[in-house]
Amino acid sequence: MTDAAPRRGRGRPTRTQTQAAPATRDRILAAAREEFSERGYEKTSVRGIAKSAGVDSALVHHYFGTKEQVFEAAIEVAFAPALDAPEKIVEGPLDGVGERLTRFVLGIWENPTSRTPLLAIVRSAVNNDTAAAVFRRLVAAQLLRRIAGRLDVPDAELRAELAAAQLVGVAMLRHVIKVEPLASADLERIVAGVAPVVQGHLTNP
Amino acid sequence: MTDAAPRRGRGRPTRTQTQAAPATRDRILAAAREEFSERGYEKTSVRGIAKSAGVDSALVHHYFGTKEQVFEAAIEVAFAPALDAPEKIVEGPLDGVGERLTRFVLGIWENPTSRTPLLAIVRSAVNNDTAAAVFRRLVAAQLLRRIAGRLDVPDAELRAELAAAQLVGVAMLRHVIKVEPLASADLERIVAGVAPVVQGHLTNP
Known part of the structure; x- marks a missing residue:
C-alpha cells in the first residue's frame, strides 16, 4: 500500500489521531489478518503488523492492546x-x-x-x-x-x-x-x- | 545421551556398521520421534536428529533416506x-x-x-x-x-x-x-x- 497514513512519531497517539482514523484501525486489522494468516500466531509480531499497515507499533497497541487482543480482533x-x-x-x-x-x-x-x-x-x-x-x-x-x-x-x-x-x-x-x-x-x-x-x-x- | 555409538567419520556407512546396529537404527528413530514431536515437521532437520541420536547425518540418510522418509518411519x-x-x-x-x-x-x-x-x-x-x-x-x-x-x-x-x-x-x-x-x-x-x-x-x- 502506498497511501500510508501520515506518521506522527512514536508514543501514544493523540486524541485527534485516534478519533480521525477508523480507516487506520481497519488497515491495521487487515494487516493483522494477513500477517497471522501467513505466519501463524507464534511468528507474527505487533511490530510486523504495524510495519505492514504503515503505522507505528504504539498505534497498534493503542487500538487493540496486546498481540493476543490483536489476534482476537482480527x-x-x-x-x-x-x-x-x-x-x-x-x-x-x-x-x-x-x-x-x-x-x-x-x-x-x-x-x-x-x-x-x-x-x-x-x-x-x-x-x-x-x-x-x-x-x-x-x-x-x-x-x-x-x-x-x-x-x-x-x-x-x-x-x-x-x-x-x-x-x-x-x-x-x-x-x-x-x-x-x-x-x-x-x-x-x-x-x-x-x-x-x-x-x-x-x-x- | 552419553553412550553415543562410535563415530566412523563422514560419508556412507560401511556394510559392517549397518548390519551391526539395529540398536542404532532404533535410537535414530526414537530421536526422530522426539525431535518431530518437539519442533514439528518444518523445524526438524536430519542434522538435528543425527545430533540427538549421537550419530552422523549420513547414517540417518543411509537408514531412512530423506527427511520425509524419516518422518514417515518415525x-x-x-x-x-x-x-x-x-x-x-x-x-x-x-x-x-x-x-x-x-x-x-x-x-x-x-x-x-x-x-x-x-x-x-x-x-x-x-x-x-x-x-x-x-x-x-x-x-x-x-x-x-x-x-x-x-x-x-x-x-x-x-x-x-x-x-x-x-x-x-x-x-x-x-x-x-x-x-x-x-x-x-x-x-x-x-x-x-x-x-x-x-x-x-x-x-x-
Missing part, C-alpha cells in the same frame, strides 16, 4: 458472519437445524475467501495455547453456546460440541489433510451423510 | 498399534464396529503416552503439506481403507472417512482446542454419543 472479523449465524440457524423449525448448521459450516470452508483466514486460525490454534484460548472463547462461547441455549435437551452444550466435532472433522480431513475421496467428494453427498448426524446430536432424545 | 512406529487394529476392529460382529472403532481411536487420545506423538503428527500435518501427505498415506490408505474394505455398502471409503471425521473432530475439540464441557466430559458419555454415529456412517443402508 479473527473476530473473520468470524463475524458466523457469530450472526446462530439466530438464523436455530430460528427455523428445529427438525432442519442439523442441515442448516451443516450447510453453514461446510459452506464457509468451501469458499476460498473465508477458508483462508479460517485455515490460519485453525493452524494457529493447533500450535499455540493462546490462539487456542481465543478460538475457544469465540467459537465455543459465542457460537456453540448460543446454539445450545435454544435446544431443549439435557447436556445441550456437550451435544452442540459433538455436532461441531463432526463438522470440524470433515473440514480437517477435506480441506486441511485432504484425504480422498472426501477431499473431492460432492458437497451434497457430504451434507447427505453429515446433516442427519448433526441433527441427531442436537435433538435426539 | 510416525509409522507411533501408528503401529493402529495399523494392526483394523482386523481386530472389523473382525467381530458388524453391529459393534462403531463402538470398537470409537473406543480404539478415542482410547489412543486418552493415553498421554500415545497422545504426545499423535499430537505432534497432527500439528505437523496441519502446518505442512509434506507431513499431511505422510498422514494421508498412513491413516487414510492403511487404516481407513482396510476398514472400508470389509464393509458391504456403496461409498465405503467415503463412509469410513465421515466416521473418522467424527472421531478426528472429537479429538481436536477435546484434546487440542480443549473446548469445555467436552474436554472434561466422561469418556463413556462421549462414547455413548459418538459410537452410534460412527456405526451409522459405516453400516446404515
Whole structure:
C-alpha cells in the first residue's frame, strides 16, 4: 500500500489521531489478518503488523492492546458472519437445524475467501495455547453456546460440541489433510451423510 | 545421551556398521520421534536428529533416506498399534464396529503416552503439506481403507472417512482446542454419543 497514513512519531497517539482514523484501525486489522494468516500466531509480531499497515507499533497497541487482543480482533472479523449465524440457524423449525448448521459450516470452508483466514486460525490454534484460548472463547462461547441455549435437551452444550466435532472433522480431513475421496467428494453427498448426524446430536432424545 | 555409538567419520556407512546396529537404527528413530514431536515437521532437520541420536547425518540418510522418509518411519512406529487394529476392529460382529472403532481411536487420545506423538503428527500435518501427505498415506490408505474394505455398502471409503471425521473432530475439540464441557466430559458419555454415529456412517443402508 502506498497511501500510508501520515506518521506522527512514536508514543501514544493523540486524541485527534485516534478519533480521525477508523480507516487506520481497519488497515491495521487487515494487516493483522494477513500477517497471522501467513505466519501463524507464534511468528507474527505487533511490530510486523504495524510495519505492514504503515503505522507505528504504539498505534497498534493503542487500538487493540496486546498481540493476543490483536489476534482476537482480527479473527473476530473473520468470524463475524458466523457469530450472526446462530439466530438464523436455530430460528427455523428445529427438525432442519442439523442441515442448516451443516450447510453453514461446510459452506464457509468451501469458499476460498473465508477458508483462508479460517485455515490460519485453525493452524494457529493447533500450535499455540493462546490462539487456542481465543478460538475457544469465540467459537465455543459465542457460537456453540448460543446454539445450545435454544435446544431443549439435557447436556445441550456437550451435544452442540459433538455436532461441531463432526463438522470440524470433515473440514480437517477435506480441506486441511485432504484425504480422498472426501477431499473431492460432492458437497451434497457430504451434507447427505453429515446433516442427519448433526441433527441427531442436537435433538435426539 | 552419553553412550553415543562410535563415530566412523563422514560419508556412507560401511556394510559392517549397518548390519551391526539395529540398536542404532532404533535410537535414530526414537530421536526422530522426539525431535518431530518437539519442533514439528518444518523445524526438524536430519542434522538435528543425527545430533540427538549421537550419530552422523549420513547414517540417518543411509537408514531412512530423506527427511520425509524419516518422518514417515518415525510416525509409522507411533501408528503401529493402529495399523494392526483394523482386523481386530472389523473382525467381530458388524453391529459393534462403531463402538470398537470409537473406543480404539478415542482410547489412543486418552493415553498421554500415545497422545504426545499423535499430537505432534497432527500439528505437523496441519502446518505442512509434506507431513499431511505422510498422514494421508498412513491413516487414510492403511487404516481407513482396510476398514472400508470389509464393509458391504456403496461409498465405503467415503463412509469410513465421515466416521473418522467424527472421531478426528472429537479429538481436536477435546484434546487440542480443549473446548469445555467436552474436554472434561466422561469418556463413556462421549462414547455413548459418538459410537452410534460412527456405526451409522459405516453400516446404515
